[in-house]
Amino acid sequence: MSNRPATATRKTARPFQVAFVSTLVFLSGGFLSYGNNTNLLAKHLLITGMFFLCMWVASRMFINGVQHRLQLEDASLAVTGDPVYSFVIYLEIVKHVVGVSFTLGWVAGVMFCWEILGDKYILLPFAASLTVSVICFMITFGLSRFVDNLRWPGSNE
Numbered sequence: 001m002s003n004r005p006a007t008a009t010r011k012t013a014r015p016f017q018v019a020f021v022s023t024l025v026f027l028s029g030g031f032l033s034y035g036n037n038t039n040l041l042a043k044h045l046l047i048t049g050m051f052f053l054c055m056w057v058a059s060r061m062f063i064n065g066v067q068h069r070l071q072l073e074d075a076s077l078a079v080t081g082d083p084v085y086s087f088v089i090y091l092e093i094v095k096h097v098v099g100v101s102f103t104l105g106w107v108a109g110v111m112f113c114w115e116i117l118g119d120k121y122i123l124l125p126f127a128a129s130l131t132v133s134v135i136c137f138m139i140t141f142g143l144s145r146f147v148d149n150l151r152w153p154g155s156n157e
Contacts, residue, residue, distance in 0.1 A: 015059030106136040
């Protein structure tokens, strides 16, 4: 007889549900503005399909991040209390918001470098863009590592 413990994997349909509901909202907003133009409606349906895929992938990434964070906390989803689970979700939301904010700031910084220095030789705007990229990456990486090192206080603390 095998001594392996019985483990159950819990698959969740929540990323699909979140993507489906947000896609329905996106789709219904498009139906209100197109009228009888079938070309625009077809384009909107194509974009809605891509929107669904992006939302599904983003939801899966968020759920995987929460599960990974729960593993770092040495807690399982079945026995974790609400405060620990809320703490984990809060930290994941902070990481995602900071990541999106710095990504948008990075894009704006690179565009600013090319707008201001675009008429110069190619090396100057490239070097300025590379500098902005490295600075944004270092700040984002540092903040992400800092948030990853935050832990829920254990019973021995």
